[in-house]
Amino acid sequence: MHQIPIGIFGLGTIGTGVMRVLEKNGALIRRRLGAEIAVRKIVDLDITTDRGISIAPGLLSTGADDILKDPEIQIVVELIGGTGASRDVVRQALAAGKHVVTANKALLAEHGEELYTLAQQHQRRIAFEASIGGGIPIVQAIREGLAANRIESIYGIVNGTANYILTQMTEAGAPFEAVLKEAMAHGYAEADPSYDIEGIDSAHKLAVLASLAFGTPVALDQVYTEGISRITPVDIDYARSFGYKIKLLGITKLVNGQVEARVHPTMISEKTLLAQVDGVLNAIYVNGDAVGPSLYYGKGAGALPTASAVISDLIDISRDILHGVVGRVPPAAYLQASREPIAIRNMDDVHCRYFLRFGTVDEPGVLSRIAGVLAQHQISIASVIQKGRRADGPVPIVMITHRAMERNVKNALQETDSLEITRDKTVLIRIEDWRHEDGK
């Protein structure tokens, strides 16, 4: 049986998962591939901790060169994370004529263009199915399955931690801080959860998705990013009363020849499939001009789902190696030479509907003053809720607007927030609506 020798950098959760799945399903993979994926070396700084798997003697090393300078190793799996050592390893591996598989969305979001170009120069592959949506084969779906389509829009729940927290807040009515603490206790949130809850991890993934979908480089700082830490049970309740759920979405669309790329808490109809995606699960909703709406759902993180994606890349590259082919599918979905810069839309120019919750004093005429300011900024109101008076603090006036321009909304809120009737800064949550014939 032909062997494909590989080396793995990083024996953490995912690395251990890859070893377990290769061990468990090795025979099955051979029946599909016609060859064996053979781990020749695993490099990690820590080679003494027991990971609960049996590892052949001599397989572990702390020396990067044991992989990078081994001429037999054909594929390098980068599971180090971050953008420092991981970037060096990927560059050196490609330069040494090795193919690369990575699960590292931060690396791709920040240095993807450099690495795609480097891979092409060295006629080697860089594959990253595991970097978005864990085990969901979304990269292949966009790059190959939907290759006949002009992609129109993508809406993704791509961070399980944030989705778990919003789900718990929705189901239990608990405040953000309490749910975050519980998520950390359950291991669903990191000790430093800011990447997940502030939308940064989602922005990494969205930058890669947008780049694949539209064939253009998307820099991380071009992705508008807003997290979930200011979402309250009050707003979740209001959302429900309007028939919405709040999800942290990565959104990218082609609008008037510009690419929108933004991550923020979003109200979506509770009737959509995305609204049903709860807990740590992920889903990516992709609209193409031929296929219409489509959705891809599964576990976005965890040792085994991520290993599933890493190994699918290993199998895919192994097929290329076995057949002596390189460059069959471009890494970023478009031929490098055919990728074209497309302007990324300024967030100020985005149009959508808005949920606004004003915290004003309880006086006659307040609603009319606020409505007046909105009207001056070309913002028209679709519905208003003003609940009964409260003894303790400001009275919420809640509005849903018709489609308006972000710039106008920001200017209007700057004005209303500085009125003497206003006590609390206005809460703004964007709304996305979609209707695709029968699609959800």
Next chain:
Amino acid sequence: MHQIPIGIFGLGTIGTGVMRVLEKNGALIRRRLGAEIAVRKIVDLDITTDRGISIAPGLLSTGADDILKDPEIQIVVELIGGTGASRDVVRQALAAGKHVVTANKALLAEHGEELYTLAQQHQRRIAFEASIGGGIPIVQAIREGLAANRIESIYGIVNGTANYILTQMTEAGAPFEAVLKEAMAHGYAEADPSYDIEGIDSAHKLAVLASLAFGTPVALDQVYTEGISRITPVDIDYARSFGYKIKLLGITKLVNGQVEARVHPTMISEKTLLAQVDGVLNAIYVNGDAVGPSLYYGKGAGALPTASAVISDLIDISRDILHGVVGRVPPAAYLQASREPIAIRNMDDVHCRYFLRFGTVDEPGVLSRIAGVLAQHQISIASVIQKGRRADGPVPIVMITHRAMERNVKNALQETDSLEITRDKTVLIRIEDWRHEDGK
């Protein structure tokens, strides 16, 4: 720009859709593929009807040899349908050294083994993404995206017509016949709808899915097949009262070393994502041992979604042609030599929970007699509903059983149906439950 010359058999709805998408997105496809997919000939019996698309003079022909004997044409798209002429065309195309793309699930379900082997003999590809789930890239997901996984089970809504009818019956409370008539008026059901409503089309697709998932030939007559024509609004209402929806599912699982393959109306929890898939939309829920639960959703039919899948296959094969590679991915997911016959489980041996609606006279002791018969056949009851007396006709006793064996249930119903207290044949609907941590 390199050209990949192709020929198309059949200029019906899908063929016209393929021409439209190639026309509209040709430039985009070239940026992804680095070559042009060039239609050289379209063969159809009818070359005079206006399809609403502009076709270059000389492109249309009624002579099959204009494609099959054109040495320049490298890929043949079979959109004839059925299993007669289509089979001849596919065999002749492969024998002539041409690759084949087909959307024909009936052909694959009945002659797949022959055609996979023939493709291998001639070192050519047979690709069929469009045959299941329309535009949903489910074939590639199972064959490549989930290639690291032992597939454990698949539950699919793979017939849009049946799903549309069940959705309308559920939402409007209308009887089957009325909704079918309306579906035919809307063009959602064929003039002869039996393939769709009797589960035959779903069985074709399930046979292919099971074969891909488990690496074993699955003959069509090994798929237990039951349609939706006996589903009534009454049963849909009872399902709702137990928290279920009724869907026509294709189900395949690996159980104790045997493959279950069955198509039948199924009660599933209304909380699952599959239960939310309404109208003509399709979705396939795939469980793998590494990835866990995953779901793929989209339009299962129609000109443009199907064209999306046909063209993704054309692009994929074109990449092989451009790189001079053959046999990179085996058509049926496993190397032909590694496919192994696995026993298909007899329907009698299937275990699940059952919804049973008995139509009995209204007399004291009826419930106890029925329960007694079930107990004798090792069927235990999880819940019972016996609603108030009815003036007109038999009194429904409705039960949900614990997990029981199909053989025992059939034997028990044979007995209860012949009791003198029984007026109407018992209605039996199988229930599938799944729980995957947080997965739906």
